[in-house]
Amino acid sequence: xxxxxxxxxxxxxxxxxxxxxxxxxxxxxxxxxxxxxxxxxxxxxxxxxxxxxxxxxxxxxxxxxxxxxxxxxxxxxxxxxxxxxxxxxxxxxxxxxxxxxxxxxxxxxxxxxxxxxxxxxxxxxxxxxxxxxxxxxxxxxxxxxxxxxxxxxxxxxxxxxxxxxxxxxxxxxxxxxxxxxxxxxxxxxxxxxxxxxxxxxxxxxxxxxxxxxxxxxxxxxxxxxxxxxxxxxxxxxxxxxxxxxxxxxxxxxxxxxxxxxxxxxxxxxxxxxxxxxxxxxxxxxxxxxxxxxxxxxxxxxxxxxxxxxxxxxxxxxxxxxxxxxxxxxxxxxxxxxxxxxxxxxxxxxxxxxxxxxxxxxxxxxxxxxxxxxxxxxxxxxxxxxxxxxxxxxxxxxxxxxxxxxxxxxxxxxxxxxxxxxxxxxxxxxxxxxxxxxxxxxxxxxxxxxxxxxxxxxxxxxxxxxxxxxxxxxxxxxxxxxxxxxxxxxxxxxxxxxxxxxxxxxxxxxxxxxxxxxxxxxxxxxxxxxxxxxxxxxxxxxxxxxxxxxxxxxxxxxxxxxxxxxxxxxxxxxxxxxxxxxxxxxxxxxxxxxxxxxxxxxxxxxxxxxxxxxxxxxxxxxxxxxxxxxxxxxxxxxxxxxxxxxxxxxxxxxxxxxxxxxxxxxxxxxxxxxxxxxxxxxxxxxxxxxxxxxxxxxxxxxxxxxxxxxxxxx
Amino acid sequence: xxxxxxxxxxxxxxxxxxxxxxxxxxxxxxxxxxxxxxxxxxxxxxxxxxxxxxxxxxxxxxxxxxxxxxxxxxxxxxxxxxxxxxxxxxxxxxxxxxxxxxxxxxxxxxxxxxxxxx
Numbered sequence: 035x036x037x038x039x040x041x042x043x044x045x046x047x048x049x050x051x052x053x054x055x056x057x058x059x060x061x062x063x064x065x066x067x068x069x070x071x072x073x074x075x076x077x078x079x080x081x082x083x084x085x086x087x088x089x090x091x092x093x094x095x096x097x098x099x100x101x102x103x104x105x106x107x108x109x110x111x112x113x114x115x116x117x118x119x120x121x122x123x124x125x126x127x128x129x130x131x132x133x134x135x136x137x138x139x140x141x142x143x144x145x146x147x148x149x150x151x152x153x154x155x156x157x158x159x160x161x162x163x164x165x166x167x168x169x170x171x172x173x174x175x176x177x178x179x180x181x182x183x184x185x186x187x188x189x190x191x192x193x194x195x196x197x198x199x200x201x202x203x204x205x206x207x208x209x210x211x212x213x214x215x216x217x218x219x220x221x222x223x224x225x226x227x228x229x230x231x232x233x234x235x236x237x238x239x240x241x242x243x244x245x246x247x248x249x250x251x252x253x254x255x256x257x258x259x260x261x262x263x264x265x266x267x268x269x270x271x272x273x274x275x276x277x278x279x280x281x282x283x284x285x286x287x288x289x290x291x292x293x294x295x296x297x298x299x300x301x302x303x304x305x306x307x308x309x310x311x312x313x314x315x316x317x318x319x320x321x322x323x324x325x326x327x328x329x330x331x332x333x334x335x336x337x338x339x340x341x342x343x344x345x346x347x348x349x350x351x352x353x354x355x356x357x358x359x360x361x362x363x364x365x366x367x368x369x370x371x372x373x374x375x376x377x378x379x380x381x382x383x384x385x386x387x388x389x390x391x392x393x394x395x396x397x398x399x400x401x402x403x404x405x406x407x408x409x410x411x412x413x414x415x416x417x418x419x420x421x422x423x424x425x426x427x428x429x430x431x432x433x434x435x436x437x438x439x440x441x442x443x444x445x446x447x448x449x450x451x452x453x454x455x456x457x458x459x460x461x462x463x464x465x466x467x468x469x470x471x472x473x474x475x476x477x478x479x480x481x482x483x484x485x486x487x488x489x490x491x492x493x494x495x496x497x498x499x500x501x502x503x504x505x506x507x508x509x510x511x512x513x514x515x516x517x518x519x520x521x522x523x524x525x526x527x528x529x530x531x532x533x534x535x536x537x538x539x540x541x542x543x544x545x546x547x548x549x550x551x552x553x554x555x556x557x558x559x560x561x562x563x564x565x566x567x568x569x570x571x572x573x574x575x576x577x578x579x580x581x582x583x584x585x586x587x588x589x590x591x592x593x594x595x596x597x598x599x600x601x602x603x604x605x606x607x608x609x610x611x612x613x614x615x616x617x618x619x620x621x622x623x624x625x626x627x628x629x630x631x632x633x634x635x636x637x638x639x640x641x642x643x644x645x646x647x648x649x650x651x652x653x654x655x656x657x658x659x660x661x662x663x664x665x666x667x668x669x670x671x672x673x674x675x676x677x678x679x680x681x682x683x684x685x686x687x688x689x690x691x692x693x694x695x696x697x698x699x700x701x702x703x704x705x706x707x708x709x710x711x712x713x714x715x716x717x718x719x720x721x722x723x724x725x726x727x728x729x730x731x732x733x734x735x736x737x738x739x740x741x742x743x744x745x746x747x
Numbered sequence: 748x749x750x751x752x753x754x755x756x757x758x759x760x761x762x763x764x765x766x767x768x769x770x771x772x773x774x775x776x777x778x779x780x781x782x783x784x785x786x787x788x789x790x791x792x793x794x795x796x797x798x799x800x801x802x803x804x805x806x807x808x809x810x811x812x813x814x815x816x817x818x819x820x821x822x823x824x825x826x827x828x829x830x831x832x833x834x835x836x837x838x839x840x841x842x843x844x845x846x847x848x849x850x851x852x853x854x855x856x857x858x859x860x861x862x863x864x865x
Contacts, residue, residue, distance in 0.1 A: 557805070559805030559806060559808065559809055560772060560805060560806050560809070561772065603812055603813055603816065604806075604809035604810070604812055604813045605809055606805070606808070606809070606812065606841070608805075608840070608841060627840055627841035627842050628840070629840065630840075643840075645842070646842055647841065647842025647845055647846075648841040648842060651812060651841065651842065651843075651846060652845075652846060656845060656846070659845075660842050660845050679805075683804075688801075690833075
């Protein structure tokens with residue numbers, strides 16, 4: 035890159051030096067070599083081509099603002115004028131005219147001609163680049179073609195002068211020159227860059243355009259000045275043709291630009307506004323997907339409304355109709371507003387700009403029916419053209435503190451109005467239809483953003499709850515026995531599965547004195563978390579009192595006393611408590627409202643159902659009077675099944691699993707080990723409910739007595 | 748499945764709630780509402796007719812426990828009648844017959860209220 039630039043510049047300088055040397059020789063010695071002048075002109079053209087390439091490489095500034103380009107052209111044209119004027123003043127020695135050729139009379143003239151031609155040439159190259167960029171700005175299909183035709187005509191015109199002597203002229207050159215000017219005019223209609231300028235830039239462009247037009251007009255006149263014209267002609271006829279084409283094109287183009295800018299100036303503001311609307315909406319929609327910070331979002335919406343509509347103040351209210359207040363994390367007060375139409379709702383100012391809460395309250399008093407209610411009902415933006423004289427704001431006739439116009443736009447979502455966006459202007463009749471449209475567009479974006487942020491916070495909350503539940507499930511599993519008690523006379527197996535993450539079913543064992551084992555199975559009324567919390571309490575009570583009261587009835591009475599105080603009157607716990615003498619096979623059972631124990635024995639197959647009452651239903655004597663205790667002597671191979679209503683009330687459509695099915699299932703597999711019996715009951719229940727999710731917690735504890743083969747001590 | 752209805756009737760000074768369908772944790776609020784309504788209008792002599800009650804869960808039983816105290820404090824009562832054997836079994840397992848008067852027939856329950864009043 036740098037090397038190429040160096041080469042271009044070096045090449046150009048070399049050519050200039052060669053040409054200069056040639057001219058100096060020509061001045062002193064008469065050279066009459068045929069074709070030498072043509073070669074010299076070709077060299078000059080080549081030199082300027084290198085300058086063009088050098089500029090092309092050194093500045094990749096195509097995206098520079100058009101105004102800056104205008105400035106550049108202005109500077110170039112001014113320097114050209116200064117040089118031209120300077121040259122015209124300082125020297126008027128002139129040239130000797132001979133046989134249509136020009137000969138400088140002295141060295142300074144020669145030198146000056148060189149300087150003028152080179153500098154004009156370089157600036158002409160610069161200006162044609164600027165013009166090219168401007169013409170091709172937002173190019174269409176034809177624009178590039180037209181410009182290339184212009185360049186081609188200009189080049190052809192220059193080429194046609196190649197064989198001419200400086201003061202000669204040809205009909206071709208004239209035709210090409212005319213066509214060049216014509217296409218220059220055609221290209222001068224390519225002024226689309228003006229449209230996209232801001233108002234400020236347009237003003238600058240107007241000033242630049244004026245001076246450029248004037249400057250180029252002056253240049254064109256100066257070039258006609260005999261001394262400069264002769265200097266250029268002497269140096270190179272094609273170069274003069276090129277420079278003249280460029281200056282005339284520049285003159286026409288900048289003249290057109292000036293006029294066009296002048297016409298665009300009145301619409302500049304509107305155009306600028308539309309552009310900023312589009313930009314703000316674009317930014318906002320980007321923000322909607324990126325920002326989950328509610329406060330920042332509200333801030334952006336309000337400040338954009340302020341900016342785009344040039345409003346005096348703006349604020350955003352969130353309307354809550356239910357209990358979902360504060361879920362957006364907006365701090366603030368919630369004045370209660372009573373609305374006869376839509377019921378009670380709450381209003382919270384989520385963000386405000388250039389207005390204070392007292393001012394808002396003055397405009398929309400909480401206790402009155404206001405415009406806010408109208409918007410909530412109509413779900414349409416409402417424009418108040420003149421607050422002071424509007425019938426809806428009667429009280430402001432005396433108080434002139436609040437005057438001007440107001441727009442109230444609802445934030446509409448599928449579930450209703452979720453908020454309201456307000457904007458005010460100091461002047462009456464300040465809001466037009468397009469203001470309302472753009473504020474509505476902002477309101478729509480805000481709606482999406484608010485819904486988004488609510489959804490996200492909801493899903494975060496849900497995730498948190500899920501994690502908590504998983505933790506609770508893990509903990510509850512640990513509340514159940516981690517290992518089953520082992521005795522030579524007893525086979526025991528148990529299972530408990532909650533319907534949800536956690537449940538209210540409970541079973542436990544406690545080792546008592548004198549070779550006795552306490553077995554408890556219970557069910558807390560209800561399901562889920564509340565049941566699980568009571569269940570852990572029952573566990574505590576059982577572990578604490580179990581060892582102290584070896585009689586089941588006594589234990590249950592004491593446990594009821596402990597529980598009644600802390601349990602909600604709507605809830606209760608059913609418990610069945612059996613104590614087995616692991617040596618003698620004697621079972622004592624008491625039932626606090628729980629499902630009866632299923633006994634599959636040699637003598638009897640049926641339910642053992644001593645009278646009893648659920649715990650937490652009543653305290654004191656009513657409970658203890660209700661409690662009975664039953665004794666059963668177990669024989670080898672007898673099976674006891676403890677369970678919760680998740681087994682008997684397992685449903686398939688309208689049909690319940692029931693006591694009979696349980697009994698028959700247990701009877702069918704009574705010969706199997708305890709684990710197999712448990713599995714079989716579970717499998718039968720699952721098959722019965724067609725392997726759908728059970729709607730209740732389910733617990734099964736199977737105890738099989740196989741003790742008679744072992745001698746009793 | 749979760750169909751549950753409460754119909755309310757007034758016979759003299761006694762309010763009769765007729766329960767129909769499946770009373771569980773989801774449908775219990777309907778019964779709560781009915782009880783709240785009765786208590787609000789100072790009607791404490793309540794008969795609950797369970798003729799068409801096909802199922803009652805522990806949450807359903809809890810509703811009766813929630814209001815009995817207030818009703819009895821106002822010298823009223825909740826009496827239960829016309830239970831199917833299956834529903835009665837659920838009440839019976841938990842010892843409800845010791846806490847509530849349960850009758851085979853609604854008329855018996857109504858009569859009991861009048862006997863007490865006279």
